[in-house]
Amino acid sequence: MxxxxxxxxxxxxxxxxxxxxxxxxxxxxxxxxxxxxxxxxxxxxxxxxxxxxxxxxxxxxxxxxxxxxxxxxxxxxxxxxxxxxxxxxxxxxxxxxxxxxxxxxxxxxxxxxxxxxxxxxxxxxxxxxxxxxxxxxxxxxxxILACRSVQKALGETRFHAAILSAARAARMRFPVEYGAWVETLLGEDEARSLPGLRAYYRTRR
The missing domain is CATH 3.40.50.1010 (5'-nuclease)
Incomplete structure (x- = not known):
């Protein structure tokens, strides 16, 4: 998990x-x-x-x-x-x-x-x-998406896909303070492609 x-x-x-x-x-x-x-x-x-x-x-x-x-x-x-x-x-x-x-x-x-x-x-x-x-x-x-009970219910593969899908389909934005966690979850290449993480990557310049 x-x-x-x-x-x-x-x-x-x-x-x-x-x-x-x-x-x-x-x-x-x-x-x-x-x-x-x-x-x-x-x-x-x-x-x-x-x-x-x-x-x-x-x-x-x-x-x-x-x-x-x-x-x-x-x-x-x-x-x-x-x-x-x-x-x-x-x-x-x-x-x-x-x-x-x-x-x-x-x-x-x-x-x-x-x-x-x-x-x-x-x-x-x-x-x-x-x-x-x-x-x-x-x-x-x-x-609510990343809480333990949701992660357990979905399992690793579905959970990863769900976060990525929300980021792409719904253009979900991620709080800057959670950017590192999302990057670790999705991988840097995938994370950098998401509009919802632009604010996080601006802070790293």
């Missing part, structure tokens, strides 16, 4: 995931297996459901794919209540660099209302979520 940069723990009992995270999961080609391996409730705001429009492999409508995950109970969709909606609108209408799109804002508001962990990748969204603060913490896609 590969080492892991994941900070996901058993204390993260429920995960509210943003649209980009769900797209990355679809991009692995192993979304069902990953969600099953996580073995905890994965929730999305209705605004996130509406934002995930494109299958990262085919470019066609992804609504059916997400609906199938929902039907199987692998993700659960939530409408925000009045307080959550007000929180979302505050985040969307924040001034300047603090403004978020609907999906990010709804994910943070949902996490705050349910007191659960928020999984979001964009730096602005993470900064805002950490400032709310989210009671159960803020994670990113790699925290």
């Amino acid at each position: 590969a080492s892991t940069p994941s900070t996901l723990t058993d204390e993260h009992r429920e995960l509210a995931i943003d649209a980009s995270v769900l797209i990355n999961l679809l991009g692995t080609g192993e979304a069902e297996a990953v969600l099953l391996a996580l073995a905890r409730p994965i929730i999305i705001a209705s605004e996130v459901y509406r934002e995930v429009k494109r299958d990262p492999f085919t470019g066609t409508d992804a609504t059916g794919i997400v609906s199938a995950l929902e039907t199987r109970g692998l993700v659960t969709r939530f409408d925000l209540d009045a307080e959550g909606t007000a929180h979302m609108l505050d985040l969307v209408s924040a001034p300047g660099s603090d403004a978020l799109d609907d999906g990010e804002a709804a994910t943070i508001a949902l996490g705050a209302r349910r007191r659960c962990c928020v999984v979001i990748d964009e730096m602005r969204g993470r900064r805002i979520a950490n400032g709310v603060p989210i009671e159960a913490g803020v994670l990113g896609t790699l925290d």
